[in-house]
Amino acid sequence: MRDHRAVTSPTPGPRTPAPTVPAPRLIATDLDGTLLHDDKTVSPRTVAALAAAEEAGVEVFFVTGRPARWMDVVSDHVHGHGLAICGNGAAVVDLHGGPGRHRFVKVRELPVPDALDVVRILRAAAPGTSFAVERTGGLHHEATYPPLHLDPGESVAPAEKLLTAEFEGSTVADQPVLKLLAYHPELGPDAFLALARDAVGEIAAITRSSPSALLEISGRAVSKASTLALCCQERGISPAEVVAFGDMPNDMEMLAWAGTSYAMGNAHPEVLTAATGRTATNNEDGVARVIEEILAARQVA
Known part of the structure; x- marks a missing residue:
């Protein structure tokens, strides 16, 4: 998932053919x-x-x-x-x-206990990280999470609250968590990814697709x-x-x-x-x- 800001792409080289696939399904x-x-x-x-x-x-x-x-x-x-x-x-x-x-x-889904562990670990490993929670019904984020997305969050609160039953409205709390998003305002995208993977280990799968330091965190093996x-x-x-x-x-x-x-x-x-x-x-x-x-x-x- 990308934000809306411009991306500087590597200069493309000559096209390299892949093996011929006459009948892909x-x-x-x-x-x-x-x-x-x-x-x-x-x-x-x-x-x-x-x-x-x-x-x-x-x-x-x-x-x-x-x-x-x-x-x-x-x-x-x-x-x-x-x-x-x-x-x-x-x-x-x-x-x-x-x-x-x-x-x-x-x-x-990303199990809530695992998501809470990731939030705790990244807050300690990379101070200044802000979070958003993507559920099946929409996006919810912290007040410090930047407006990187195409639509506004449905609610604003600390990630720990957004992930628990304390969050307003049981219908929202009952929606599965699809992924957790973590943003850092100072770290480079690849450096943040390497740091997060090292700190979190096997608790969750972490990747990125944005040109900014925005990580996407899914359930382990997802x-x-x-x-x-x-x-x-x-x-x-x-x-x-x-x-x-x-x-x-x-x-x-x-x-x-x-x-x-x-x-x-x-x-x-x-x-x-x-x-x-x-x-x-x-x-x-x-x-x-x-x-x-x-x-x-x-x-x-």
């Missing part, structure tokens, strides 16, 4: 910095490529750090088709109902990759039959799991080590270009 793509242009639009070329993939019998999964309520950006343009893995694997959402009618299919693997297992789809796309550290496990994967031309340098190939930047429709090549290869095979 599923395409898994990140959104921000990957499928979407920097202005958060879906290009006509990409819309056409996704439609052609579905027409050819290839499932399309949107796999993102975004919450379900931010999925109109794609469901508006792909006619409500497909499933989305949201919150870095914390939820699987059915988009078929169209904008505003998304349905949770699967929830992999990631884009692990939830995608569950969805594929349910469909009898092997990793070798999956093509994945991504650009940030929260995509790395998914890119490494998929049989064929592409880092975007604008990807974080570390992401290049996880993918089997590289495509053009998001603004150059890198995902659409690969889909077009895959479908063309299917026709020749």
Whole structure:
């Protein structure tokens, strides 16, 4: 999940081809910095490529750090088709109902005791950290948490209160916690990620997708990759039959799991080590270009 501020991307190098996949069964793509242009639009070329993939019998999964309520950006343009893995694997959402009618299919929550442990540990390890809590019904945050997001928090209180039954309204407290967000105003993004992972250990999964020092914290073993693997297992789809796309550290496990994967031309340098190939930047429709090549290869095979 990204904030709205500008991102300085690495200079893209030449495209590196991945192994040929004449008959993939599923395409898994990140959104921000990957499928979407920097202005958060879906290009006509990409819309056409996704439609052609579905027409050819290839499932399309949107796999993102975004919450379900931010999925109109794609469901508006792909006619409500497909499933989305949201919150870095914390939820699987059915988009078929169209904008505003998304349905949770699967929830992999962050247990409240673990979330409270993470808050306690990070407050001590990185003083000045502020937190937000993403539940199935919306975002709740501390007063010092900056307005990095596309929508305001539904309530403001210390994280310890937001995570417990003391929080106003039992209906909110009963909503599963999808992820915890932690922001530091001074640390660099990669330095904060390394510090948090070292301090928290195996209590929770920690990653980032923002250019700022904003960490996304999920239940232990929850990631884009692990939830995608569950969805594929349910469909009898092997990793070798999956093509994945991504650009940030929260995509790395998914890119490494998929049989064929592409880092975007604008990807974080570390992401290049996880993918089997590289495509053009998001603004150059890198995902659409690969889909077009895959479908063309299917026709020749």
